[in-house]
Each structure stands twice: as structure tokens, then as C-alpha cells.
Amino acid sequence: MSSHLSMNTFRPAPALAPGDAVSVIAPSSPFERDAFERGLDLLAQRYRPSLSPSLHARDGYLAGSDEARAQALNAALADPKTKAVFCARGGYGATRLLPKLDVPPRPKILVGFSDITALHAALQRHGWRSVHGPVLTQLGTAGEVEARALFECLESIAPPPVLNGTPVTPGRAQGPLIGGNLSVLTRLIGTPWMPPLDGAILFLEDVGEAPYRVDRMITHLKLAGLTERLNGVALGSFSGCGDASPNGAEVARAEFCRLGVPCVADLPAGHSLPNRPLVLGAQADIDGDRGTLTFIQGAVV
Secondary structure (H helix, E strand, O other), rough: OOOOOOOOOOOOOOOOOOOOOOEEEOOOOOOOHHHHHHHHHHHHHOEEEOOOOOOOOOEEOOOOOOHHHHHHHHHHHHHOOOOOOEEOOOOHHHHHHHOOOOOOOOOEEEEEEEHHHHHHHHHHHHEEEEEEEOOHHHHHHEEEEEEEEHHHHHHHHOOOOOEEEEEEOOOOEEEEEEEEEHHHHOOOOOOOOOOOOOOOEEEEEEEEOOOHEEEEHHHHHHHHOOOOOOOOEEEEEOOOOOOOOHHHHHHHHHHHOOOOOEEEOOOOOOOOOOOOOEEEEEEEEEOOOOOOOEOOOOOOO
16 A cells, blocks of 8 residues: 555545445444444334344453354355444454454445554555444433434435534644544554555544543644645544543543644544534534634445
């Protein structure tokens, strides 16, 4: 893959339509059943979900063994009968599956966020677009508004609506949106699964991290040289990242402001609601004067 990302670096998957078959997997942690069932009900009102056989397995803090979770993930990605893969929950465990990941040649949409960042990153390494959006447990809490935004993203070839945030660093730039959860993404530094960032707009969000840990992870990105050729930075929610000032969100804004590239904060994506779908790998426009993130490409064709 080219070190500098272009409009055509990442391939879209076929669009979904109401009634399509989709896969549901649990690649990370076990999940709370009530919230999951509510999310599954919303999904089933639109599509025909197929649940992986090991979906409700539990192995300590993991949703089953690595072998079972990897098998379910690979089977869902390869299944020609299903059009997209939805994740039950994040939590922890997806990075353990990366050496076992078998990415088929034809892209298929993967939906999830938080710990699912590891899988998104691996798919971007293979040139896929994917959707940073609600897992089923969050969808069950968020309700129909979030579900409609997600389904529209998966079914329409048009780019998602413009996202409004807070201007941080002025300027305007374009590039493919790459990233996800800060904690998970920085764990991929130095591995074969770290996605390319040269020429990208880096998206980051997090939850429950103390401000100094947010600082440490961003410093790690900088020391690894991964922020030197970014085109822009898009920051989502930093929920529960400190009550006093500077909190985690303020630390992130201050650290990325020093890069001098366009930066927007407080975008409606992450662990807080709303968590609007972002198309990772899609070309986007970031406007640090207006505080907007505008997608030029959609998730599907």
C-alpha cells in the first residue's frame, strides 16, 4: 500500500438493502444481554441477522476463546450470504485476533467502535472501508435515531451528513479518515496492523482515560513519527476522561493543536451519544475554521 493515501486507496463494499442478511459476532468482551437484545431488535426490524454460534460464549473477560472468536469473525467476513458484520460489543479482545484474521478479497462492511478499532485498522491495511458506528449494546441504548443514521450510511451511496464540532486549529484539508479509539490504536504501533497515516485525517476518541494517559498515548503517536505527515485531526468524544481542567478532551486538543494541521474537536462520535457513523477509509474534508468534517465518499457502492 502506498505510504501516501489517495482517493482510491480504500475500496467500498456493496450497499445494503432492507431485508438483507447480516452477521452478528462478539469479537471482544461478553455483553449485557438486555441492551444487546434491544439493539438486535432494532437491527432485525431492518435486516435479517444471523448470530454466530459462539456469540454468547464467555471465557473470563473475553466472549469465548480466541479460536472461537476468530473463527466467527472470519466466517462472517467470508460468508457470501451476508452483506455486513455487526459487533455485539467492544470491551477488550479484538487485538488478540489479529494474527488469526483472514481477510477475503472482496470488501464487506464491518460495523463497530471502541475495541473494534483493531479490526478496522487491520481492514484498512487491506484497503477496505469500514464503519465506525454503534455496537449492538450501544444501539440498544441509543434507540431509533442512531439506528436510522447507521442504516442510511450502510444503504446509501451518498456520503454521510456533515458532522459539526468545535474549531481547534484553522485551515482546511482532505484525506481518508483513519483511526478510532486512541487506547486501542496506539497499541498497534510497531505491529503489522497499524494503518497508514501519511496524508490521512486522524480520528480519535476515548473513554475513562485520565488526562495524563491521554497525553502519554498522543506523545507515543508523536514519538513514533506517526503524526508528522497527517493532513488533519478529527476528535470525537472523550467521555469520563477527567472532571478537572485540563481533562482528556482538553489535553487532546492542546497536543494536536501543536501540529499546525486543521483540527476539529467534539465531533458526535465515540462512547457518548450521539455516536454517528464515520466511514473509515473514505475521503473526507476537515475545516478547522468552521469546525466541520465532511465526507466526500460514502461507505458503500
